[in-house]
Amino acid sequence: MKRTIIPFGPQHPVLPEPIVLDLILEDEKVIDAIPTIGYIHRGLEAMVDRVEFTEMGFVVERICGICSFMHGMGYCVALESIMSVEVPDRARWLRIIWAEISRIQSHLLWLGLGADAFGFENLFMHCWRMREEILDIFEKTTGGRIIHSVNRIGGVKRDISDSELIAIVAKLDELGKTFDATAKVFASDASIRHRLSGVGILSMADARAVDAVGPMARASGVRMDTRLTGQNLYDQLEFEPILEAAGDCLARVVVRMREVRQSIDLVHQMVDKMPKGEGLPLENKPRGNPSGETFTRLEQPRGEVVYYVKANGSKYLERFRARTPTFANIPAMIKLVKGCDLADVPNIILTIDPCISCTER
Amino acid sequence: MDKEAFLARVGEYHKGGWRLALINATTVPSPDETTAGVFELSWAFAKDLEFETIRENIVLADEVPSVSDFFGAAFLYENEMRELFGINVTGIGLDLQGQLYKTSIKIPFSHAAVKARLEARGAATAAASGKKA
Numbered sequence: 239m240k241r242t243i244i245p246f247g248p249q250h251p252v253l254p255e256p257i258v259l260d261l262i263l264e265d266e267k268v269i270d271a272i273p274t275i276g277y278i279h280r281g282l283e284a285m286v287d288r289v290e291f292t293e294m295g296f297v298v299e300r301i302c303g304i305c306s307f308m309h310g311m312g313y314c315v316a317l318e319s320i321m322s323v324e325v326p327d328r329a330r331w332l333r334i335i336w337a338e339i340s341r342i343q344s345h346l347l348w349l350g351l352g353a354d355a356f357g358f359e360n361l362f363m364h365c366w367r368m369r370e371e372i373l374d375i376f377e378k379t380t381g382g383r384i385i386h387s388v389n390r391i392g393g394v395k396r397d398i399s400d401s402e403l404i405a406i407v408a409k410l411d412e413l414g415k416t417f418d419a420t421a422k423v424f425a426s427d428a429s430i431r432h433r434l435s436g437v438g439i440l441s442m443a444d445a446r447a448v449d450a451v452g453p454m455a456r457a458s459g460v461r462m463d464t465r466l467t468g469q470n471l472y473d474q475l476e477f478e479p480i481l482e483a484a485g486d487c488l489a490r491v492v493v494r495m496r497e498v499r500q501s502i503d504l505v506h507q508m509v510d511k512m513p514k515g516e517g518l519p520l521e522n523k524p525r526g527n528p529s530g531e532t533f534t535r536l537e538q539p540r541g542e543v544v545y546y547v548k549a550n551g552s553k554y555l556e557r558f559r560a561r562t563p564t565f566a567n568i569p570a571m572i573k574l575v576k577g578c579d580l581a582d583v584p585n586i587i588l589t590i591d592p593c594i595s596c597t598e599r
Numbered sequence: 600m601d602k603e604a605f606l607a608r609v610g611e612y613h614k615g616g617w618r619l620a621l622i623n624a625t626t627v628p629s630p631d632e633t634t635a636g637v638f639e640l641s642w643a644f645a646k647d648l649e650f651e652t653i654r655e656n657i658v659l660a661d662e663v664p665s666v667s668d669f670f671g672a673a674f675l676y677e678n679e680m681r682e683l684f685g686i687n688v689t690g691i692g693l694d695l696q697g698q699l700y701k702t703s704i705k706i707p708f709s710h711a712a713v714k715a716r717l718e719a720r721g722a723a724t725a726a727a728s729g730k731k732a
Contacts, residue, residue, distance in 0.1 A: 272693075276701035284707055287716040288723075449618045449672040467648045533621070533643060533650060544621045544643065554720075557625040566620075569672035 239264045244580070248277045252355040252584040255594035259572075259587070263580060271575040273568060279598045286555040291317065291528060294555060296387060301560060302596040303384045304347060307340045307376075308538045309560070309596075310389040315470070316534040316547040317391045317524070326519040329393035330471055331512035335403075336380070336388065337470075337536075338501040338508070342410075343372040344539035345494045345501075346417075348591045349424065352491060355588045356433040364420050371413055375406055393521030400516070403509045410502045421495045434487035438574045438586035441485055450570040452541015452563045453493040454590050458485035464537035475507045490589040497539075527553050538563055540591050562596035600655045602664045608653055609642065613669040617644040617651075622666075622676035624684045626713045627656075635659070636710040638686060642666065659685065659710070667692030675699070684708045 242263045248256030256277040262270040285297050295317075299310035311333050318325055350365030373383040379398050380386035388395050398406070424430060440450065445458035455462045456479055463479040465472040480496040482489035528549035536543050541563030548557040567590045574586045621643040629636040635658050642653045657663060663680075665688055667673040674693040680686045682699055685706040704712055 272695070272698075274695070274698050274701075276699065279700055279702055281702065281704075281707060284716070287713065288720045446618065447671060449620075449670065533652070535620075535645075535650070542620070542645075546621065546623050546641070546643075548625055548639075556627070557623075559621075559623050559625075561621045561623075565675060566672065568675055 241269065246271075246583060246587075250584070252351075252588055253592075254351060255592070257592065257594050257597075259575065259583075261575070261580070261583065266580050268575050268578050268580060268583065271572050273572060275594065275598060277598070278595065282599045283558050283560070286558045288554070290553045291549065291555050292391070292553070294558065295389060295391065298558070298560070299385060299387065299389070301562070301599045302593055304344050304593060305340065305538050305540070305543075305562075305596060306384060307336050307380075307386050307388070308536055308543070310386065311337060312534055312536045312543060312545045312560075313547075313558075314389045314391050315536070316532050316545045317528055317549075319532045319534060320528045320530045320547060320549055321391070321524045321526075323392045323522055323524045325393050326522060327513050328397070328518040329520045331508055332394050332398060332520075333389065334470055334472070335398070335406075335505055335508050335512075336376075336386070338504045339372060339375060339406075339410075341501045341539045342498050343369050343376070345498050346372065348494060348539075348588075349420075349491070349498075352585075352588050353424075355584050356430060358427070358430065361420065361423060368413055368417060368420070371409065375409065378402075379406075390521050390523075392523050393519075395521070397516075397518075397520055400514050403512075407506055407509050410505055414499060414502045417498055421498075424491055424495055430491075431488065433585060434491060434589075435484075436486055436488075437582050438487045438578060438589060439485045440570060440574055442483075444573060445485070445570065448569040448573050449566060450541075451566045452537070452539075452591075453480075453490055453497065454541060454563075454567050454570055456480060457482045457489035457493045459483045462542075464535045464542045467535070470536070471508075474511060475504060477504065487585050487589040490591075494591070527551050528555070531557075540564055540593055540596075541566065543596075560596075560599050562593065562599065564590070564593045564597045567592075568597070600657055600661060600663070602662075605653070605655065606664055606666070606669075609666045609669050612644045612651075612653075615646065617646040619643075619666070619670040619673055619676075620645040620650065622673060622680065624680050624686060624708070626684065626708045626710060628710060628713060628717070638684060640680075640686075657686070659687075661687070663688045665690040665692065682706070 246259040258274040260272040298313040346369035350362040353361035380388040529551035531548040544561040546559040625639040677688040
């Protein structure tokens with residue numbers, strides 16, 4: 239049969255960021271897909287040669303506008319590990335509160351983009367309206383809606399007062415109710431089911447074989463979540479990863495929807511358990527320059543991110559590396575696209591929740 | 600590097616149900632002009648809560664065998680190592696022939712590129728301290 243090559247991207251209506259897949263087709267079936275990235279590669283990792291480690295955190299949180307907070311947090315956790323800095327308790331709790339709020343806004347953003355891709359624009363607008371409310375919380379507590387710059391090596395720059403925390407919890411509860419109504423549409427609308435159910439199935443075995451991470455793996459039943467390591471105080475919370483068994487596009491939507499609800503619950507638990515009071519210490523400033531190396535893992539909204547930091551005792555790091563979840567999920571995406579119909583390619587690509595900006599750090 | 604021993608170790612991780620979490624390269628410049636700089640390579644594996652690495656130091660002339668026979672997802676890391684560091688990785692499962700990244704600097708983490716950046720930084724620092732004086 240005659241083969242046709244269709245370039246998918248770098249600009250495409252469903253792609254929020256540029257990636258190219260050369261789709262090799264036989265009739266309407268995709269036989270193979272060859273990825274090309276690099277359209278927005280910024281060489282941020284190479285900046286360690288000229289940006290001091292104390293300022294590199296500001297660069298790292300600009301890897302991506304959606305995962306900005308957690309990139310900043312991951313960088314600081316890595317440096318704190320190398321420099322043996324004890325972070326004050328309240329700062330640690332504040333970090334994971336912001337981290338879970340980050341997950342909510344990221345999932346809402348993605349659910350909106352997904353809805354737009356499968357032609358449900360009204361749902362897109364609902365999701366993004368809710369996301370704006372989360373960004374309001376960020377603006378109020380950090381001063382920034384997208385780039386927060388609130389993490390410091392050794393702690394955080396700003397506190398959230400106890401009364402403000404109670405107001406945030408109330409706001410999230412209110413938002414949760416609105417979200418439930420929207421989630422019902424995602425889960426039950428016939429047109430959504432028709433487009434997503436049974437499409438792009440990644441079996442549990444395949445998810446393991448291609449080393450998928452995050453909601454991508456969990457939607458295939460793989461119990462994998464870096465928060466299970468118990469680091470960053472997650473061992474003090476009641477937490478069990480959200481799993482779905484179907485492994486299709488719809489399962490990936492459902493996992494993220496349920497994770498929005500779970501993150502709201504986690505913020506509740508965090509506010510209950512964190513030390514209360516005004517004027518508690520928020521930062522232990524590190525002394526000297528870092529020397530040593532570490533691997534640090536966090537569970538970002540898209541899955542596990544791994545940071546590698548190597549320092550040589552000078553004020554410049556020798557190496558900083560971020561392996562982002564989208565980078566880890568590209569092999570899974572290619573696996574899913576092979577054998578699917580051309581019309582399903584946009585939905586399959588979107589359901590990995592690709593963040594090319596992260597991948598192109 | 601001892602390729603056979605290395606691949607045997609990687610095979611053990613695969614057999615033991617570990618997943619490939621990261622392959623990383625670090626350019627380590629030579630401390631003097633008489634020796635060549637090296638690349639520090641790490642293969643990181645994760646299983647449940649555990650995280651382990653294999654570390655190898657290589658020079659530019661060395662061949663590094665692909666681990667994509669064991670871990671299919673390795674091809675992205677390996678293409679990246681080749682394009683950004685100039686490391687000769689052989690037998691990559693999906694060889695993208697230098698088409699993964701489009702960078703303005705060819706091999707931005709080569710020893711020559713890193714040396715150029717460090718020299719530029721030194722010159723900038725010297726110029727700044729000269730201005731202060």
